[in-house]
Amino acid sequence: SSIPLLPPSSLPLSPPIFTQDDFKKAAAYKAVEFVHSGMVLGLGTGSTAKHAVDRIAELLRLGKLKDIVGIPTSKKTHDQAVSLGIPLSDLDSHPVIDLAIDGADEVDPHLNLVKGRGGSLLREKMVECVCKKFIVIVDESKLVEFIGASGLAMPVEVVPYCWKFTAVRLQNLFEESGCIAKLRTVGGKDGEEPYVTDNENYIVDLYFKKDIGDLKIASDRILRLAGVVEHGMFLDMATTVIIAGESGMTIKNK
Numbered sequence: 001s002s003i004p005l006l007p008p009s010s011l012p013l014s015p016p017i018f019t020q021d022d023f024k025k026a027a028a029y030k031a032v033e034f035v036h037s038g039m040v041l042g043l044g045t046g047s048t049a050k051h052a053v054d055r056i057a058e059l060l061r062l063g064k065l066k067d068i069v070g071i072p073t074s075k076k077t078h079d080q081a082v083s084l085g086i087p088l089s090d091l092d093s094h095p096v097i098d099l100a101i102d103g104a105d106e107v108d109p110h111l112n113l114v115k116g117r118g119g120s121l122l123r124e125k126m127v128e129c130v131c132k133k134f135i136v137i138v139d140e141s142k143l144v145e146f147i148g149a150s151g152l153a154m155p156v157e158v159v160p161y162c163w164k165f166t167a168v169r170l171q172n173l174f175e176e177s178g179c180i181a182k183l184r185t186v187g188g189k190d191g192e193e194p195y196v197t198d199n200e201n202y203i204v205d206l207y208f209k210k211d212i213g214d215l216k217i218a219s220d221r222i223l224r225l226a227g228v229v230e231h232g233m234f235l236d237m238a239t240t241v242i243i244a245g246e247s248g249m250t251i252k253n254k
């Protein structure tokens with residue numbers, strides 16, 4: 001179903017010009033409509049998820065939501081939620097989560113995702129694989145025909161110890177797909193300081209020239225490499241994807 005972003009009564013005379021951030025916010029606000037009082041919530045990371053956290057805090061302030069417990073997926077989201085007064089906990093105390101809301105870097109037609117270009121993939125996956133409902137919020141630029149199709153990074157979190165060795169092994173795994181493995185750096189340029197995750201690990205970004213084939217097989221091959229902590233393919237995890245774009249809002253359910 002496609003929902004226009006503005007109700008007909010508020011259509012201005014000239015067509016509205018929406019920014020990408022407006023679409024992210026629209027998707028985030030829609031997702032927060034699924035939040036109810038008393039829920040344990042997975043709080044995502046990134047510029048889209050940030051809008052959802054803002055909105056949850058606003059509804060708490062207004063008294064429209066009560067007794068929410070948030071489980072943040074990064075230090076950045078933790079700090080945002082604390083600054084907004086959202087009560088927080090962790091997976092040790094709340095091993096089951098009612099609903100998680102998070103952005104994504106790629107969404108394929110089967111609702112498989114690439115996440116982690118913001119660097120938080122490990123905590124995101126730990127939280128989002130134990131939630132009863134996982135709503136992904138994206139603007140339409142994130143939609144791809146198949147994972148890896150964008151030519152952009154597929155992140156893999158690795159331990160710092162001999163990361164070059166791990167990067168070469170990752171690249172060799174996907175030689176037939178023309179894979180290039182690159183260490184993520186703070187400024188994005190080769191030779192700079194490595195980017196360090198919230199878990200004190202590094203990220204090796206994989207770039208593919210061709211389709212990587214069966215995603216489940218690719219996932220298993222990556223996870224079998226010693227030195228790999230987690231990868232950014234979130235397969236069969238999203239229960240709902242909310243997409244906002246020029247044509248309105250679309251909600252896809254698994």
Ligand code: 5RP
Binds near residue numbers: 044
């Ligand atoms: C962070 C993520 C983000 O959800 C993803 O990068 C999307 O970010 P944004 O909403 O800023 O486009 O996976 O690790």
